Amino acid sequence: MGQTLVEKIVSRQAGRPVSSGDTIDRLPITKLFFNDVIGPPAIKGLANLFGETFKRHGKPVQVFDRRRIFFIPDHSVPALSVEVAEGVDLMEAFGREQGVKVYREGDGIEHVVLIEGGHIVPWDIVLGTDSHTCTNGAMGALAFGVGTTEGVYALATGHLYDFVVPETIRFELTGTFGKGVYSKDLILHVIGKMGAGGCSRRVAEFVGDGVRRMSMDARTTICNMAVEMSGRTGIMPCDETLGAYLKGRAQWPVEPIESDPDARYADRMTVDLSSLEPMISFPHKPANATPVSRVEEMIARSQAQPTPDFPAVTSDRITDAFLGACTNARYEDLVEAAKVMRGHKVHPDVSFVVIPASRKVYERAMDEGILQVFIKAGANVESSNCGPCFGSHMGVLSRNAQMISSSNRNYQGRMGSREARIFLASPATVTASAIEGRLADPRKYL
Amino acid sequence: MLTGAVTSVFGNDINTDDIIPAMYLIKSDDPEYFATYAFVKFDPDFRTRCLKSQANIIVAGKNFACGSSREQAVYTLQFNRVVCVIAQSFPDIFYRNCLANGLPLVTLEDTSGLALDDQLEIDLDAGLIRNRTRNTSHQFQMKTDDRRTFQAGGMTARVRAHLEEILTRQG
Numbered sequence: 001m002g003q004t005l006v007e008k009i010v011s012r013q014a015g016r017p018v019s020s021g022d023t024i025d026r027l028p029i030t031k032l033f034f035n036d037v038i039g040p041p042a043i044k045g046l047a048n049l050f051g052e053t054f055k056r057h058g059k060p061v062q063v064f065d066r067r068r069i070f071f072i073p074d075h076s077v078p079a080l081s082v083e084v085a086e087g088v089d090l091m092e093a094f095g096r097e098q099g100v101k102v103y104r105e106g107d108g109i110e111h112v113v114l115i116e117g118g119h120i121v122p123w124d125i126v127l128g129t130d131s132h133t134c135t136n137g138a139m140g141a142l143a144f145g146v147g148t149t150e151g152v153y154a155l156a157t158g159h160l161y162d163f164v165v166p167e168t169i170r171f172e173l174t175g176t177f178g179k180g181v182y183s184k185d186l187i188l189h190v191i192g193k194m195g196a197g198g199c200s201r202r203v204a205e206f207v208g209d210g211v212r213r214m215s216m217d218a219r220t221t222i223c224n225m226a227v228e229m230s231g232r233t234g235i236m237p238c239d240e241t242l243g244a245y246l247k248g249r250a251q252w253p254v255e256p257i258e259s260d261p262d263a264r265y266a267d268r269m270t271v272d273l274s275s276l277e278p279m280i281s282f283p284h285k286p287a288n289a290t291p292v293s294r295v296e297e298m299i300a301r302s303q304a305q306p307t308p309d310f311p312a313v314t315s316d317r318i319t320d321a322f323l324g325a326c327t328n329a330r331y332e333d334l335v336e337a338a339k340v341m342r343g344h345k346v347h348p349d350v351s352f353v354v355i356p357a358s359r360k361v362y363e364r365a366m367d368e369g370i371l372q373v374f375i376k377a378g379a380n381v382e383s384s385n386c387g388p389c390f391g392s393h394m395g396v397l398s399r400n401a402q403m404i405s406s407s408n409r410n411y412q413g414r415m416g417s418r419e420a421r422i423f424l425a426s427p428a429t430v431t432a433s434a435i436e437g438r439l440a441d442p443r444k445y446l
Numbered sequence: 447m448l449t450g451a452v453t454s455v456f457g458n459d460i461n462t463d464d465i466i467p468a469m470y471l472i473k474s475d476d477p478e479y480f481a482t483y484a485f486v487k488f489d490p491d492f493r494t495r496c497l498k499s500q501a502n503i504i505v506a507g508k509n510f511a512c513g514s515s516r517e518q519a520v521y522t523l524q525f526n527r528v529v530c531v532i533a534q535s536f537p538d539i540f541y542r543n544c545l546a547n548g549l550p551l552v553t554l555e556d557t558s559g560l561a562l563d564d565q566l567e568i569d570l571d572a573g574l575i576r577n578r579t580r581n582t583s584h585q586f587q588m589k590t591d592d593r594r595t596f597q598a599g600g601m602t603a604r605v606r607a608h609l610e611e612i613l614t615r616q617g
């Protein structure tokens with residue numbers, strides 16, 4: 001019987017063939033990273049939980065392998081408070097002491113900078129203390145978000161415990177996107193079909209011609225949102241595009257990987273990319289997805305049968321727009337959004353925040369005149385961080401706000417007031433909406 | 447044996463942002479700090495209800511505590527004296543965080559027999575919920591490994607033993 005990507009990677013790490021359902025007592029991992037929210041408590045946790053054990057062996061507290069661990073201050077930087085600043089200090093001190101890489105504030109978002117830096121390669125088992133660690137699945141890696149304690153365990157021993165090999169759902173993508181339709185629209189469509197819990201306990205494997213034709217920037221957007229249908233993670237094979245991306249970049253040996261033709265899947269879904277149109281997810285969950293042509297119907301539906309996670313939306317008016325986050329603020333996202341923005345102004349009633357996902361993206365977009373397009377149009381371009389996505393920094397929403405965002409979560413209260421309404425869409429749709437001051441179709445600008 | 451009162455009944459897809467909003471996460475690394483802000487944007491009355499009972503049980507629909515991996519969601523519940531969550535399903539990250547911290551999670555396909563204020567006894571060994579208020583009982587499945595981890599209050603002891611092995615090998 002053939003194996004899925006997940007089964008292959010776990011088999012190699014576990015040192016024996018495994019299939020879905022098997023439990024691995026101790027699974028060695030290969031990469032581990034922390035952000036500024038969980039990094040500081042994890043560093044303290046390492047000493048608290050394991051300090052005694054190290055001491056008994058006459059050793060200082062030490063991490064399992066300094067080359068495989070990264071700290072990335074991204075959520076609330078440049079530090080928004082004394083607590084955050086001190087947390088960043090702690091990560092820096094720990095990095096010096098242990099010889100572990102700590103990024104600088106403004107270097108970018110965790111799920112972007114490690115990939116850019118060539119630190120993630122196919123066959124990796126990646127743990128990050130953030131649910132969007134699944135983004136790294138686009139690299140042919142098995143990537144899981146974990147909490148603080150599992151992060152601390154891994155810091156000490158380099159293992160994940162009692163790991164149950166998950167089943168996989170296979171998403172076969174065919175065809176090519178029409179004008180103004182992107183990988184964000186595809187993943188919003190899929191989440192809408194699957195529901196918030198539709199991929200629960202299973203891995204979403206994305207394959208097919210549709211994937212093969214996609215750039216790495218486009219692929220990461222898809223894997224990023226696998227968790228929004230409760231996927232254990234998202235994953236893609238390693239093909240020529242990924243191989244080319246890693247050339248001269250990879251810090252570790254690169255070996256291709258793909259699932260076997262006779263691998264067993266829990267379920268399958270095929271999506272023809274050419275059948276999609278721009279999508280918008282309504283508040284308060286990503287699964288409330290609708291094609292842009294049906295926004296009015298969706299508003300009417302929200303008023304007819306409001307529920308706690310699908311509240312009544314009273315208008316299509318937009319007060320805030322955000323182009324950023326680990327989902328959609330990579331180079332190509334900015335290029336596409338700038339195509340829409342060029343020759344237009346941000347609507348006078350809209351606050352438009354643009355945050356490139358990393359310093360590298362920022363610099364390239366600046367050098368190529370892309371940032372200038374947004375700045376001249378009246379947007380606020382900020383240094384790289386999570387921005388309003390995290391709800392505490394650079395554009396927190398008031399109770400009256402209706403935000404359209406290129407990020408991945410529109411939960412109630414996620415970006416500020418619990419009364420605020422958040423819509424999710426592609427960078428192009430966000431920008432078109434920022435121009436019009438209402439939910440808009442980007443295709444007429446392209 | 448776990449005993450307590452059902453003090454909250456929630457629907458499907460409650461997320462960890464609902465349990466503890468992001469903005470509080472960066473204010474403290476003391477696990478107890480978050481308890482005050484439990485469900486503050488989603489169900490502001492949650493904490494008041496929890497304070498009235500010595501042991502709280504949450505009953506929820508599908509996919510309870512989806513979304514962000516923040517383990518603070520687990521502390522938020524534990525420091526509000528939540529002793530068990532019974533839901534139709536749980537996503538993996540939250541489930542694993544609860545294993546690590548020893549907060550027992552019971553998966554029950556049909557939760558309709560459980561209501562607010564019911565007094566429950568939960569026997570993890572027998573896989574049985576006894577509803578003292580209604581004189582009914584419900585059976586549930588739990589993997590043996592998970593049951594042991596919940597009962598041991600988490601995985602730390604095992605990981606310590608593993609670290610011992612590693613350090614001994616290193617000499």
Ligand code: SF4
Binds near residue numbers: 132385389
């Ligand atoms: S951009 Fe948003 S979703 Fe991504 S890591 Fe930051 S807070 Fe999380």
